[in-house]
Amino acid sequence: MRIAIEGCGHGTLHAIYASITKTCQIQGWDGVDLLIIGGDFQAVRNSYDLNAMSVPAKYRAIGDFHEYYSGARFAPYLTLFVGGNHEASNHLWELYYGGWVARNIYYLGAANVVNFGSLRIAGLSGIWAGYDYKKAHHERLPYGSNDVKSIYHVRELDTRKLLQVRTQVDVGISHDWPRKIEWQGDYNQLFRFKPHFKSDAQSGRLGSPAAMYVMNRLRPRWWFAAHLHCKYSAIVEFNRVADSTPVTNSTGAPYPSDDTKNVQNEDEIALGNDTENPLDGGASSAPAKIQNDDEIDLDMEDDVPAVSELPSQNHGSKVAQASENSNDVPSELREQLPASFARPVPASAPPVSHPEAITNATTHFLALDKCLPGRRFLQILDVDPVSQATEACANPQQRLSYDKEWLAITRALRHINPLTSPVPYDQGELHYRPLINAEEAWVEEHLVKTSRMVIPENFEITAPVYDPEVGLHPKEHPREYTNPQTVAFCAMLEMDNFFNASEEEREARMANAPPDDSGGTGGRGRGRDFRGRGGGRGRGRGRGRGYR
Numbered sequence: 114m115r116i117a118i119e120g121c122g123h124g125t126l127h128a129i130y131a132s133i134t135k136t137c138q139i140q141g142w143d144g145v146d147l148l149i150i151g152g153d154f155q156a157v158r159n160s161y162d163l164n165a166m167s168v169p170a171k172y173r174a175i176g177d178f179h180e181y182y183s184g185a186r187f188a189p190y191l192t193l194f195v196g197g198n199h200e201a202s203n204h205l206w207e208l209y210y211g212g213w214v215a216r217n218i219y220y221l222g223a224a225n226v227v228n229f230g231s232l233r234i235a236g237l238s239g240i241w242a243g244y245d246y247k248k249a250h251h252e253r254l255p256y257g258s259n260d261v262k263s264i265y266h267v268r269e270l271d272t273r274k275l276l277q278v279r280t281q282v283d284v285g286i287s288h289d290w291p292r293k294i295e296w297q298g299d300y301n302q303l304f305r306f307k308p309h310f311k312s313d314a315q316s317g318r319l320g321s322p323a324a325m326y327v328m329n330r331l332r333p334r335w336w337f338a339a340h341l342h343c344k345y346s347a348i349v350e351f352n353r354v355a356d357s358t359p360v361t362n363s364t365g366a367p368y369p370s371d372d373t374k375n376v377q378n379e380d381e382i383a384l385g386n387d388t389e390n391p392l393d394g395g396a397s398s399a400p401a402k403i404q405n406d407d408e409i410d411l412d413m414e415d416d417v418p419a420v421s422e423l424p425s426q427n428h429g430s431k432v433a434q435a436s437e438n439s440n441d442v443p444s445e446l447r448e449q450l451p452a453s454f455a456r457p458v459p460a461s462a463p464p465v466s467h468p469e470a471i472t473n474a475t476t477h478f479l480a481l482d483k484c485l486p487g488r489r490f491l492q493i494l495d496v497d498p499v500s501q502a503t504e505a506c507a508n509p510q511q512r513l514s515y516d517k518e519w520l521a522i523t524r525a526l527r528h529i530n531p532l533t534s535p536v537p538y539d540q541g542e543l544h545y546r547p548l549i550n551a552e553e554a555w556v557e558e559h560l561v562k563t564s565r566m567v568i569p570e571n572f573e574i575t576a577p578v579y580d581p582e583v584g585l586h587p588k589e590h591p592r593e594y595t596n597p598q599t600v601a602f603c604a605m606l607e608m609d610n611f612f613n614a615s616e617e618e619r620e621a622r623m624a625n626a627p628p629d630d631s632g633g634t635g636g637r638g639r640g641r642d643f644r645g646r647g648g649g650r651g652r653g654r655g656r657g658r659g660y661r
Contacts, residue, residue: 114232114511115145117190118492120339120481121153121197124176128484130189132491140493146511147229148190151339151481152197152238152288156204156214158182158576160583161591165203165254167261170586179579181215188217191229191513195221196238197288197340202264203254204576205238207596209531209612210523210603213572219513221286223250223531224271226278226519227568230511233500235275235331236286239267240340241321249534254619255590255626270531272323273539276330277522277549279468281500285333285476288340289321294328294478298347307343332473334499338480344489347478473499513568517561520606521552527608565605573597590626593619 117133129150137144156178157163163173180186196205204214211222221227221236228234245266252264267289295303295314304311313319328336332351482488525548529537560566575594595613603610 114147114230114497115142115493115495116147116149117145118337118479118481118494119148119150119484120344120490121199121342121483122150122155122194123153123199123483124155124157124174124178125484126177126181126188129491132484133190133493136491136493142493145190145493147232148192149234149284149286149337150192150194151286151337152195153199153339153483154178154194154197154214154220155200156182156218156220157201157579158204159579159591160585160587161589162201162204162576163585164587164589165256165261165591166199166201167265168199173585175579175585178215181218182574183578184216188215190217192218193221193227193229193234193236193286194218195236195286195288196223196265198240198262198265200265202252202261203256203591203593206250206252206264207575207594207612208599209250210599212596212598212602213570216570216572219568223268224275226275226282226516228514228516231498231500232284232496233282233498233516234284234286235278235282235327235333237267237272237275237324237327238288239265239271240289241292241323242266243322246323247536249536250531251534253532253622254593255623257627267321267323268531268536269323269539270526270529270536272326274519274522274526275327277525277542277545278331278518279546280470280518281473282331282333283335283496283498283500285328285331285336287321287324287327287336287338289324290319290338290341290480291324291328291336291478292317292320292322293325294336294338294347294349295319295345297349297478298345303343303345307341310341328476330467330471332471332476334473334475334477335494335496336476336478338478339483341480342482342488343480344482345478345480349476349478351474351476514566515560515568517553517556517566518549520556520560521549524552524555524606524608525549527606530609530611532611560605569601571598571601590623592623 117136119129122129129148133145133148155166155176157166157176158179160175163175181188196202205220208214208220209223211220211225211227214220219227221234221238223238224236226233226235242263245263245268247269248263249270250264250268252260256264295310300314304314310319324338328349329351336349479492481492482490484490522545525545573596575596576591593614595610599612600610
């Protein structure tokens with residue numbers, strides 16, 4: 114199967130699709146079967162959506178997506194993407210379980226597993242912030258300045274669902290890099306290219322623990338990421354014993370020293386030598402850092418938590434535990450306090466061996482840049498699945514289909530409202546396994562046997578299409594919409610739709626909109642109302658390329 118991988122989208126769909134077409138012509142291919150974009154897709158439907166995106170006002174641009182949303186253009190390749198940290202978060206919120214943002218463009222949701230033909234694909238949206246990890250998705254329109262940032266932080270509940278998967282997947286996708294992945298490739302070259310990565314990597318702060326947990330659990334043949342705006346490849350070799358610990362290239366040290374020799378894996382595919390984007394004039398094998406004076410590196414957040422904020426995790430990944438905060442109450446004083454002052458001790462699930470059905474032992478990691486001239490943002494690959502897709506999931510017509518195991522996991526945890534706190538503790542795999550097994554039988558009876566596993570192409574317009582007359586800086590917040598795809602998905606699985614609200618509730622929230630305290634995000638009032646569905650074409654064909 115021929116797939117194209119792109120790093121950060123940043124609203125540049127026209128250039129991305131044109132680059133794929135040109136690269137395929139050079140390769141002698143008639144196209145690709147699938148395009149995967151690693152986040153920062155920016156599914157901005159109209160100017161109001163910009164008020165829900167974390168980006169300074171002066172860098173706002175409407176981008177290309179609105180033309181595909183309105184129907185003025187059609188995506189030439191089936192496109193899958195995960196969410197990043199610069200998104201029209203209000204739009205993606207409508208599709209928490211995944212769904213079409215435009216015809217032929219599918220968002221994987223907060224977390225998901227889907228099938229395309231015989232290829233099994235898992236995705237995790239968002240970036241890491243330890244202080245938000247165990248929180249609910251509490252953000253609701255109208256967003257305050259904190260909400261537009263916290264809404265894209267990955268949550269434990271979504272990670273928990275992926276960690277219940279017990280069968281092999283082929284491809285994993287995240288926006289953030291899995292933590293510690295940098296040590297599995299040519300990290301010396303990486304640190305020369307991105308010098309500020311070195312201290313974060315050595316202190317264990319670079320990348321996402323959540324993505325690391327999922328990669329170590331699922332062990333896909335391929336893992337694709339973006340976010341850090343560079344091309345980087347690595348190989349993770351897993352122990353063949355029943356645990357989730359990757360074989361590192363260091364010898365017991367917390368990180369490799371400067372004089373550690375990087376050993377070339379003879380089985381590694383030299384991704385840096387593959388066909389690059391033909392529209393940028395090629396890329397050197399050892400690129401120098403070229404600073405664009407008009408570029409602001411917004412992806413490097415200033416709220417990255419310290420190692421001490423890492424959550425405990427009982428799924429087999431060996432994450433170093435930091436010492437207790439020096440400002441905490443000393444243990445000898447705490448012992449003198451009443452029992453009610455004792456720290457709560459959450460129940461810990463017993464350790465579980467790695468699933469026997471997950472047999473792949475080598476994961477090829479690839480991160481790519483954003484779509485700009487001279488950047489390494491595109492890779493064309495011919496991939497073969499390693500998973501043994503069941504007849505219920507595999508689709509020889511190469512259409513997107515639901516995953517039987519994932520639907521069972523979703524139903525097994527359907528009683529947990531992802532929007533409200535507190536989020537129930539993870540009760541462990543041994544607790545969830547019999548629930549998931551029972552739900553797999555339900556999925557088999559109600560969906561597989563009734564031929565309802567193909568994802569319906571049921572995209573509908575929910576919000577107004579782009580109107581150039583509104584400008585890029587409307588004072589009103591965007592409105593919240595109930596997406597009919599989410600309604601249909603919840604109805605199919607016979608579970609509550611937590612992403613619906615009455616108009617009265619929405620009006621009350623809009624009336625209490627937070628003040629504009631973010632230098633251009635938000636404002637009181639409401640966006641232009643739009644209650645119709647379907648139809649309509651874009652009124653503008655503006656081609657803004659998104660901020661840099």
